Amino acid sequence: MSMHICIYEDSGCNNLLPMTYVRPVYDLFCGMVSLQEKLIRNFPQASITLHTRSVLEKVVRDRYPDCLVNEFPAGLEEILFINGRSLLNSKTELNKLGKNQSFIINDTVVAARLSGAELTIPIETVQNGITIDLDETAIERQKVDGILVEYIWDLIQANGDQIRSDFTFAIQGRGDAVIDDGTIINDENVFIDKTAKIMPHVVVDGSNGPVFIDRDVVIQPHVYVQGPVYIGPSVLIKAGAQIYSGSSIAEGCKIGGEVNNSIILPWSNKAHGGYLGSSYVGSWVNIGAGTNNSNLKNNYGAVKVTVDGEAIDTGLQFMGLIMGDHSKCGINTTFNTGTSIGINCNLYGSVIHENHIPSFTWGSAVGGYTTYKLEKALSVNKIVMSRRKKSLKRNDEELLRNVFQLTTG
Numbered sequence: 001m002s003m004h005i006c007i008y009e010d011s012g013c014n015n016l017l018p019m020t021y022v023r024p025v026y027d028l029f030c031g032m033v034s035l036q037e038k039l040i041r042n043f044p045q046a047s048i049t050l051h052t053r054s055v056l057e058k059v060v061r062d063r064y065p066d067c068l069v070n071e072f073p074a075g076l077e078e079i080l081f082i083n084g085r086s087l088l089n090s091k092t093e094l095n096k097l098g099k100n101q102s103f104i105i106n107d108t109v110v111a112a113r114l115s116g117a118e119l120t121i122p123i124e125t126v127q128n129g130i131t132i133d134l135d136e137t138a139i140e141r142q143k144v145d146g147i148l149v150e151y152i153w154d155l156i157q158a159n160g161d162q163i164r165s166d167f168t169f170a171i172q173g174r175g176d177a178v179i180d181d182g183t184i185i186n187d188e189n190v191f192i193d194k195t196a197k198i199m200p201h202v203v204v205d206g207s208n209g210p211v212f213i214d215r216d217v218v219i220q221p222h223v224y225v226q227g228p229v230y231i232g233p234s235v236l237i238k239a240g241a242q243i244y245s246g247s248s249i250a251e252g253c254k255i256g257g258e259v260n261n262s263i264i265l266p267w268s269n270k271a272h273g274g275y276l277g278s279s280y281v282g283s284w285v286n287i288g289a290g291t292n293n294s295n296l297k298n299n300y301g302a303v304k305v306t307v308d309g310e311a312i313d314t315g316l317q318f319m320g321l322i323m324g325d326h327s328k329c330g331i332n333t334t335f336n337t338g339t340s341i342g343i344n345c346n347l348y349g350s351v352i353h354e355n356h357i358p359s360f361t362w363g364s365a366v367g368g369y370t371t372y373k374l375e376k377a378l379s380v381n382k383i384v385m386s387r388r389k390k391s392l393k394r395n396d397e398e399l400l401r402n403v404f405q406l407t408t409g
Contacts, residue, residue: 003095004073005043005080006122007036008051008132010108012085015151015307018324018342018359019282021403022396024052024060026084029250029265030155031162032170032212032230038162039082041169043095046080047073054129055402058395070129078115081122081134086110087158088146090165102134103144109134110148151307152280152322153314159263160209160246163228167191167210179204189227193217208245238271250283252388260295262320267388278318282325282343284384293335295320303338306356314338324359326381326400343403344377359407374404 013025020028026036033041040048049068052060061069072079078099086105088094094111097103102112112134114122125132147158176191181200184190189206192198196217202225204211209228213219217231220239225231230248237243238256246261254269260277264270268281272289279293295318297303303319304311322340329335330348341347342359349364360377363369378400382392 003043003046003080004049004076004078005040005046005082006049006051006072006126007039007082007084008122008126009053009084010133011131012108012148012150013053013131016085016149017308018322018340019152019280021343021359021407022056022059022282022325022399024050024056024084025149026050027063028149028155029248029263030087030149030159031248032166032232035084035087035149038166039084039086039088049079049126051084051126051132052129053131055399057129059393059399062393062395070126072123072126076119078113079119079122081109081112081114081132083108083110083134083148085149086146087149087162088144090168092144092146098140100139102137102139102141104141105144105146105148107135108148109137109141110144110146112137112139114139151305151312151314153278153305153316153319156246156261156263156278156280156319157316159248159261160228163212163230163246163248164209166230167212167228170212214251232266236271261318265325267385267390276321278316278320279322281321281323282327284326284381285323286328286384287323288329288331288333288348290332291329291334293321293339294337297337305338306340326377326384328380342407344372344381344400346372346377346380360404371408374401377404 007026009025013020027034097113099115102109171191179198182202184204186206189210190204192213193215195215196213198219199221201221202219202223205226211227211229213231214233216234219237223237223241225243226245229243232250234252235249236254241256242258244260247259248263251266253264254271256271257273258275262276262279264281265283267283268285270287274291278295303314319338321335324343327341327345332350334352336352339355341357345361351365353365360372361369362372
């Protein structure tokens, strides 16, 4: 019988809000793929259970119709449980875990191969759609290299190295294209899909790390790309843009201006001038022309970010913006270091916004903030998605309604 894997959520997912309001933790993007894709790519024959919080169960079933969600096949004698917050070293050999053995990072279980009586409680927990804690299981533990993602900025910090490791997997068996009228520096570190369109006078620089330009990408003239960088399928990079090291731009985004060490999830737009640095941007976000964020304090001190009502010292000198799904900002909007914006916000104004803006907020630092009316927000979401020939599915809409009640009620 082939191995059965359960990728699970633990209570740490709460520190990754607002991104985990609308997705399980293992759907967070880092490098060139999601955390889930990194975890299972070494197990092509394995069957998979995705465990998630009950509020997300319907959405996850929609997104992964071929996977079991919060359930297991009958008669399993053992299961490999993998923490969905794990960024494990590519050399970690999960399939060599013995029965009732586990790997740990910072005293937290990141993988455990359970059998017999040790399966009872985890299986019941998965089926009930509540977060799993395997730290109390009485099994053998072994420290392992890797990262257990605690906060969103861990993903930003890891992104460059993750692009490097993902690049090795992604280029296997794929042929790339040649730029006719442009410059490639250190071409062994550059992959350009044959369907990508690279216009004249583009510079792709692989000196500091790999650059992967995926299918159907369009890069307009006079763009500079400095690796490590990932540019996902059907992305448009507009003329004159600068994409600097440690940046990942996922499917369908439109990008202009300057982007540095930032992760932008699918179908978001930063189509005009302005600076985005050391930031993590959700899906279906629109960043208005001339918008800038700070990622460095004037005193060069460590940046704090508000998480679940508490100001957390990141210990980082560079930390920019966290912006949740479906949020928008108008032209010339300004954000300070360590600003966290929830989902479905609509913000405007050049005066620096507050550092923490809850989900479903409308307004500006000058005129004040109010609750973004739910039906109006959902209407805008549907219009935005329809422009890309996408639709807001019933279960996604239900989830957004639940988040509205949770965050504004």
